Amino acid sequence: MQKPKIDAVNDFVVKFANVNGSGSASANTLFAKSIFRSGVPVAPRNIFPSNIQGLPTWYEVRVSEQGYLAKRAGGVDLMVSVNPQSLLDDVQEVRTGGYFLYDDTRPLDIRAIRKDINYLGVPLTEITNREYEDARLRQLFKNVIYIGALAALLDIELSVYDKLIEEQFAKKPKLVKPNCDALRLGYDAAKERFDCPLPVRVEQRDLVDGKIMMTGNSACGLGAVYAGATVAAWYPITPSTSVAEAFEKYASQLRYDAEKDEKNYVVIQAEDELAAFGMVIGANWNGARAFTATSGPGVSLMTEFLGLAYFAEVPAVLIDVQRAGPSTGMPTRTQQGDILSCVYASHGDTRHVCLFPADPKECFELTVAAFDAAERLQTPIILLTDLDVGMNDCLCDDLEWSDSYQHDRGKVMDADQLEALEKFGRYRDIDGDFIPYRTLPGTHPEKGAFFTRGTSRDEDAIYTEKGDAYQRNMERLLAKWFSAPDYLPAPKIVTASDSSEIGIIHYGTSRDAVTEAVDQLSADGIAADTLQIMAIPFHDAVRKFIDSHEYVFVVDQNRDAQMRTVLINELDCDPAKLRSVLHYDGTPLSADAVLTWLRPNIPGLAEQSRME
Amino acid sequence: MQKPKIDAVNDFVVKFANVNGSGSASANTLFAKSIFRSGVPVAPRNIFPSNIQGLPTWYEVRVSEQGYLAKRAGGVDLMVSVNPQSLLDDVQEVRTGGYFLYDDTRPLDIRAIRKDINYLGVPLTEITNREYEDARLRQLFKNVIYIGALAALLDIELSVYDKLIEEQFAKKPKLVKPNCDALRLGYDAAKERFDCPLPVRVEQRDLVDGKIMMTGNSACGLGAVYAGATVAAWYPITPSTSVAEAFEKYASQLRYDAEKDEKNYVVIQAEDELAAFGMVIGANWNGARAFTATSGPGVSLMTEFLGLAYFAEVPAVLIDVQRAGPSTGMPTRTQQGDILSCVYASHGDTRHVCLFPADPKECFELTVAAFDAAERLQTPIILLTDLDVGMNDCLCDDLEWSDSYQHDRGKVMDADQLEALEKFGRYRDIDGDFIPYRTLPGTHPEKGAFFTRGTSRDEDAIYTEKGDAYQRNMERLLAKWFSAPDYLPAPKIVTASDSSEIGIIHYGTSRDAVTEAVDQLSADGIAADTLQIMAIPFHDAVRKFIDSHEYVFVVDQNRDAQMRTVLINELDCDPAKLRSVLHYDGTPLSADAVLTWLRPNIPGLAEQSRME
Amino acid sequence: MSYIKPQFRHPQLPANERGFTRTAYEGLISTLCAGCGHDSISAAIIQACWELSLEPHRIAKVSGIGCSSKSPTYFLNKSHGFNSVHGRMPSVATGAYAANHELTYIGVSGDGDSASIGMGQFAHVVRRNINMLYMVENNGCYGLTKGQDSATADEGSKSRTGQINPFENIDLVGVALEIGATFVARSFSGDKQQLVPLIKAAIAHRGFALIDVISPCVTFNNHHGSTKSYDYTREHVQAGNIVDFVPSETEITANYEEGASHNVALHDGSRLNLVKTTTDYDPGDRRNAIAALQDSRANNQILTGLIYIDPEEPDFHQMMKIANTPLNKIEMSTLCPGTSTLTDINQSLK
Amino acid sequence: MSYIKPQFRHPQLPANERGFTRTAYEGLISTLCAGCGHDSISAAIIQACWELSLEPHRIAKVSGIGCSSKSPTYFLNKSHGFNSVHGRMPSVATGAYAANHELTYIGVSGDGDSASIGMGQFAHVVRRNINMLYMVENNGCYGLTKGQDSATADEGSKSRTGQINPFENIDLVGVALEIGATFVARSFSGDKQQLVPLIKAAIAHRGFALIDVISPCVTFNNHHGSTKSYDYTREHVQAGNIVDFVPSETEITANYEEGASHNVALHDGSRLNLVKTTTDYDPGDRRNAIAALQDSRANNQILTGLIYIDPEEPDFHQMMKIANTPLNKIEMSTLCPGTSTLTDINQSLK
C-alpha cells in the first residue's frame, strides 16, 4: 500500500522538537528566515517551558503563500524530532501523509511507528560524532545539520542560507565556514537518502516585499526610543523582559555619545514592579517620558500606583505583555487575560486607557501613541500586547516614520506662560476639555508650584475633604475619560464586499486568526465584517459597528470574555447581542478555533448568505 | 416678628462642631447613648478629618422615632457650635427655625447672625474658667457641660446620664462625680437662660428593645472570634484599623488563659498589606482560620496575592472597610468604591466572592459566613463594609448565636481518610461539586502531601504547561464560582404590599436610606420592592427580581455604578433595564439623595401608582 | 483644612545671599499636633535652605504617607511637592532624579513609611546612591493611624496602651551603613543647633544622605516608658560628632565648642568641619561608624551627629552615565532618531 | 515537565534512627540546569534531614519564585510545599508558623527573591524571629529570567554580557546581623561538608536561621569576571568557622580537623561544636560577628560558616505567647465563645 503523502507548495507547517538550552533557537530561526528570504510569508513560533535547560521546547513554523500568520490548527506537515523525551507525543502531531524527520543513528522506538506518515531518518548523531570532536560543537552543529537536510527536502536555495549565515556571523567571520559546512553535511545526507524535494516544499516568490520580521517586544522598545522616552524602569519578567532590553539595545546604539561617555536615556532595573512604576511616575512628574514593561503579576503589583497616577493625573506608560493565567499561571504561554484588571485597576472609581496592537508595526506605532496620549491626557496608558506577538518573530509591514511628526507633549506650562498668568490652578479646566495644565518642578521662581497628591484636593491643588470639590474633580476625570477617544487611534474596520449581518470584534493578536476565519467563511459564501479594537475607551465607531450588525462576536483570548465585559459596560449595550469567541488554553489563537465558536452561532445565516 | 421655631418630638438632627483631639468624642457619644437609653432610635455619625489634632470635626446625631437611621439631608435642627474655625459654615447648616447653641462668653461674630434661626448662647468658656483651674480639665469638661445643657433643652432625664457616666467610669469611680457635676453645670445654665425644653425635644419611648449600639468594625472583630479565627494579620489603615483592634480586644477577653499566660489566637501587625495577606494565606494553608482587614489601598496591594489564593485554592478572609476615592482619596469619608476592584482583583481570569453587610449585626453574621464560605469554597472571601457602618455606633438588632451552630470547615482530609484512599489528588473533583479535597501539612506520613503553587498544574497538583490541563482547571474554577451562591447568604427582598413594577437593588450601607426612600414613595402612593444584595456571585433570586420588575434601580455609592456593572456582567442582563442611583461625595447616603435619582426616572409611574 | 499664611512680614527680615528672606522658604500653616517633633524638623529645613541660599523653586519635595509625609506642605511653598503613596517615596524620588539631576531633592518619610512598608525601597534607594536628602522623621510609631508601634520602636518600649514591644527594632542608620550609604546621620528634632548644619551638609553631599531624626509624637508616643519620647531622647542622646557646614566661599563660626576638628571636602566646594565632642571619631571610616553605633547601643545611648560620610562615591547619575543635560530638557528632535535611521532598521530586519 | 523517579532502590540503603532511608527524603528529579548549585543544596537538605531523622511529613517547605524557589520540588516529596509568589515567602511562612508551630519549616529563596522584591519581607521575618530555616540560594543573578544582575551581585562583578555592576551589593548576612537575626550563617553549595551540619544546626535552632549559600548559576553567572562563579567562590572562600552538629543523644565525629572547640547548647538538647579553623571566633557575640564580616570584606574574602548564633532569644511563638496546642488544632468548641457570652456582650452594648 502506497503511503499518503501531503503535497503542498508554500502552505505547510514545520515543527522542530528540541531540548531547551541546546542552542537550537538560532538554527531554527535561520530556517524561518530562509523562508522569508525566499519571498514566502512565514510565521514562526517558539513554544518554550518556564525553565532554563533540559526540558522540551518546540519551534513551529507556518509557511503560507496566502499570508496567513495565525497558528494553524490540525497538526503539522513535517516534524523535525530532535528530542527523545517528547518523541512519542511529537509523532502523534503529524498529519496523515505528513513527514517525520528523526535521528536514525539508533532505531526508532517501535511505539513511534505510524502507518499513515512518512519517516525521514537522518543519522544526525552519527554525522556529528564523525565530524566533530568537541561535545559542545556536536550539539550545536547537529542543529545546523538538520536545517541543511530541510533545505534539500523543501527545496530551499543553499545560497539563501549562506547569505544568512554570513550576516549572522558578520562579527565572527571565522564561524561562517564551519556553519556553511555543517549545513551541507545535512543537505548532502538528505539528498543521498531521499527523493528531494518532497511534495511539501517551498517555491520562491515575491510576497514579502515591504515587510520585515521582528518581535513585538523589540518594536515596543524601538517605539519608546522614537517616542523620546528617556527613562525605562522595569523588573525582569517573562514575556516582557525583552521590551526593556530592546529599548536599551536601540538606545545604546542611537542615544549614546561615545565621546562624552554619556547617555540620553537611562534604564533602571528596579527592585520590583512597585518600584518600577514609582520611578515611572516620578520621572513623568518631572517631565521626562518614562515607561515600564511587565506582565500580569507586575500589573497586579502596580495596582496601587496606577490609582495614584490616575487620580493625581501624572502621565505614565505601562506595557503589559500578557501571559497565561491568574497568579504565576503559565508564564511561557500566551493569553489576553489582563483586560479587566488593567482597565479598572486600583480601588475606587478608576478607569485606565488601554491600547491593543496586533503586530510589531502596531506595537511600534501604539507605543509612540501611548506616550503622546499619556502626556495629552495626563493619565497612565497601558499598552497590552501578549507573549505571542511579543516574543515571536512576526512578519509585518515595514515600520514607518515621518520626520514631520510632532510628539504631543500635552498641556505643560512653561515659565513664560506662568509669568503671563495671574494665578495658576493645577486642576482648573481652563480650556473646557477637562484637561488641566500642569507645570514641571523648577520652572518658575514664584508661580506654578503645587503639591501633587493622591488625596482629594480642589482646583488649586489644595488639600480638601469637601465632598463637592471631590465630586467635581471626579466628574471632570470621567468627562476626560469620555473624551479620550479623540486622542486615541481609531478602530480598524474591514468590510466584506457583500453587505453582512455578521460583525466580528477582535483586538491584539486575534487579528490574524480572525482574518483567516473570515476568508474561510467567505469561501463558504458567508460574508463577515470585522472590527479591530485599538483602544479603550472606545471610539464611537465601535458602537456603530455593534448597532449595525445583527450578529456580533467578540473574540477574547481569555476565559471570562473580558473585552466583551468592557464593551457592555462602557457602551451600555445589550449582552444578548454580543456573542463570545473564547480561547484560553495558552496556545495562540487559530482560525479553526474561531470558526468552532462562530459556525454554530450564526443561526440560519449559513444558508441565507449562500443564497444571496 | 416672631422667629420660626422647629417643633419636633423624637425626629430631629443635632450636630456638634468640635476640634479634633479635644476630647469631644466621648461626650458626644454620651449624648447619642442617652437618646438610645430614652428608648428612641438614634443614628450618630462622626465626621472627622484625616488628621490627629486641631482640625474641625463634627458629630451628627439623627433622632428618629420612626427608626430611620440613614443620614438625613437638608440641614440640622440643632447645631452645637464649639469650634470657632468652622462656625461661619456651621451656622449655615441650620434649618430655618432651627437652633444654634454657641459659647457666648465672647460676642458672636456678626457674620453668623441669621434671622431665621434661634440662638442659644451658653457661656461655656466662662463656666469652665470659673469652675476649673487646669487647662486640660477646662477643655474636657466643656464638652460635658454642653451635653448637660442639651439635656435641659431636649428634656432628657439627668438620671440617664448619671447611669451612663457611672458605667463609663466603672473602673475609675473617682471620675463619676466630677462628670455628673459638670453635666449639672450645663443643665442649670440652660434652665436658667432658656425656656426648657425646646419645641425640639426627646420623649421617652420603648422603641429600642432587643437592640444594641455597636460599630460594624467591632462586630466584624467579634464575628471573627465567633468564627474561630485564630490568626489576624493586618496593617493599620483608616477606617479598618478598629477591626483588628476589636478582634484583639474580644479575643484577649475570651481566648486568653491567664494562668498559662497563653493565647488561643495571635494578632500580627504586618509590615504592610502584602505581608498581611501572605500571612493570612500561609495560616489558612496550614488549616487555621485567618483573616485580614484593610481598606482600598490595602486591597490594591493585595491584588497579586488574591490571584494566588484564587488559583491555588487557599481559603482566606479579607475585610475591606471602604473609604472614599481612588488612591489615598478621602481616607475619612465613606464610599462603596471597591466593588469592581475586589470582584475581579488580580491579573488573568479571576473572580472573588464578596459579601455585603448593611449593619453591625450583618457584619457579625457575614464575618462568620465568610470564614465558612472560604473554607467550603477554598477561595478568598472579601467582606466589603464601609466607613459609615464600620466606624460609627450603629443601632441594630441584638447579635444572635446558636450553640448548635456547626462551623463549616470544608473539605479537608484527615489522616484516616487519607489512609483509606488509594491515591490522593489535590485538584480532583471527586464529588462532582467542583470543589476538591485539600490536606494540611503534617497530616499523614505517606499520603496527601502536595505542592501548592500559583503555576498551572494537573489534577494531582503536578506542575504542567499542558493547555488542556490548564483549561480543565480553569473551567472547574468557573463552575465552582457559579455554584458558590449555594453556600452564600441569600439576598433580602422586601416586597411592597401593593404589587410594584419598581424594584430597587441595594447593598451594604445603602439599605437604610433606601428603606426610608421607599417609605416616602409609598407615602406618595408609589409602591417599590427592594432587594438587598448579600453576596457576589448572585443568587438566582437576584435575576428573578430584575426580570420581574419593569423599572429596576441599582443604588451604588460610587461614581462608576460598579455594582450595576457586576450585575450586568454576571447575569448578562440588559443595561437598559438597570438604572443607576449614584452617590459618591464621601458623605453617607440619604433618602433624599436616593429620591433625587428615583423620581425623575419613574416615567408616568407616579400617576399610575396613585390610581391603583 | 489649611490656611494660607498672612503675607505681611516685617520688612527688615534678614535676606540671604540670593536675597531671599526666610519667608520665601516657608509653607502653609502646619496642621500637625502642637508640639509634634515634625514641625521642628520643618523649621530646621526652612532654616537650612535659607542659610544655603537655595532657590526655592529649584527644590523638589517628595514624601510618602503619614504625619511626617504631610509635613512637606509646611515648608518650601514655592517648591513642587509630591505626596505619593505609603512607603514608596524612594522610587518616586529615583524616577524624578533620573529625569532631572539638577534639582535639589528633599525626601521626607516616617519610620512606618520607611522601615515597615517601605523597607525594600529604602534599601534600594540607598544602593542606587540617589542624590537626595532622605529625612526620616522617626517617632517609633504610626502617628497618622493613631499610634501603633512601628518597626523602629525599640524592643521593650512601652506603648501608650501599656504594651511592651517584643520585637527587635530596625535601625535605619545601621541598615544604611551596612548596605553602603554614603552619608549617614542621626539627630533629634529638639536639637536645631545640630540638625540645621546636618541638613545643609546632607543637601550639599553628592549622593544619598540619610538623616534619621528622632521626632517625638506628642500625642501617641511621648509617655513614660516610651523610648522615643522627648524626655527619654534628651536623656539618652549621645552627640557623637557635630558638624559645621562651611559653604564654598565663607567660613562660618562654629556654634559648638571646638575640639580637634576633622575636615571633609564636598564636591560642590563646600566643607564640613567636624567638631568632635566625645571621641576621636573619623566619619570617613565605615567600620568605625558601625563600631560606634554598636557601642552606643550597648551603652543604651542614641548616637547622633554625622556618623558616616563618603564624599567620593559616584552617585546614581554618574554611575549610570546619564547626560549632563537633564533628560527632561533634551529636545525631541535630539531624542527621536528619525526616518532614515528607521529605514536602516527596517533593512536589518529583512 | 517532571518525572516521577523510579521507585526501585537498593534494599540495603542505610536507615536513620527513625528507620527512614535517604529515599524517604528525596523529591522529583530536578529540572534545573546540570551543575546548578541549587541542586547541591537540595542534596544537602536531603542529607541533613535524613541525618536528623526528621519525619518527612512533619516538614513544610515554602518558597517564592525563581530557579531556587522551584527546588523544593526536588527534595522531601512527602512534605507539603508551597511555591508562593515572588519575594513573599517570608509572610507565607510567618502565617504558616503562626498556625502551627510544631512543624519544621524550610524556606527556600533566591537572591532576587529575597534581596530585591523580597527585601522588606526578609527584614521583617528576621525581626519576628520565626522559627525556620531560611535558605538563600545566592547566585548573584536572576536565573529563571535569564541572568540579570540581582541586588547581591557584587560591585564590579561582570555580567555575562560584559557589563560591570556599578551598585553596592546587599549582603543579606550583614543585614540579618544588623537587624538582630539569631542565627546567621553563610556557606557554599560546593561545600557539602560544611553545609550539611549547618543545615542541621539551623533546623535545630529555635528561631530564625539564615543560611546564605553561594550557589553558582552555571548558565548565566559562572563566567570569568563574575564574583559568584564556582572558581571565584572557591578561591575566595574563607571558612570562618565550621560547625559540628551534635544531636541530643549521640556525639558525632567531626569531619574537620579539630581545633579548640566552642560549644553552644540548643533548646532541643542538641549542641553545636564549633571547630575554629582560623581565628578564635566566638559566634555568640554579635559585634564580633559584624567585625569578622567587615574584615572578610576588606580582605576580599567570603566569610562562611556559622557567623552568629543566639540560642536564647525567644522566638515568635514565645514572644506572642501563643498557646502550646497549635492554633490549627484547637477545636471550634474551644474557640467559639458561644451563646451566653454573646448575651453578655449584647447587654454591654445597650
Ligand SMILES: Cc1ncc(C[n+]2csc(CCOP(=O)(O)OP(=O)(O)O)c2C)c(N)n1
Ligand atoms: C497602603 C497604605 N496602607 C496604610 C495606610 C495608612 N497609613 C497612613 S499613615 C500610616 C503610618 C504612618 O506612620 P509613619 O510613616 O511613621 O508616619 P508618622 O505619622 O508617624 O509621622 C499608615 C499605616 C496608607 N495610607 N496606605
Ligand SMILES: Cc1ncc(C[n+]2csc(CCOP(=O)(O)OP(=O)(O)O)c2C)c(N)n1
Ligand atoms: C511579581 C513577579 N515579578 C517578576 C517575576 C519574574 N521572575 C521569576 S523568577 C525571578 C527572579 C528569580 O531570581 P532569584 O530569586 O535570584 O532566583 P534564581 O532563579 O536565581 O535561583 C523573576 C524576576 C515573577 N514571577 N513575579
Ligand code: SF4
Ligand atoms: S499624631 Fe503624633 S506624629 Fe502625628 S502630628 Fe500628632 S504628634 Fe505629630
Ligand code: SF4
Ligand atoms: S539558570 Fe542558573 S539558577 Fe537556574 S537552574 Fe540554570 S544554573 Fe540554576
Ligand SMILES: [Mg+2]
Ligand atoms: Mg512614625
Ligand SMILES: [Mg+2]
Ligand atoms: Mg538568583
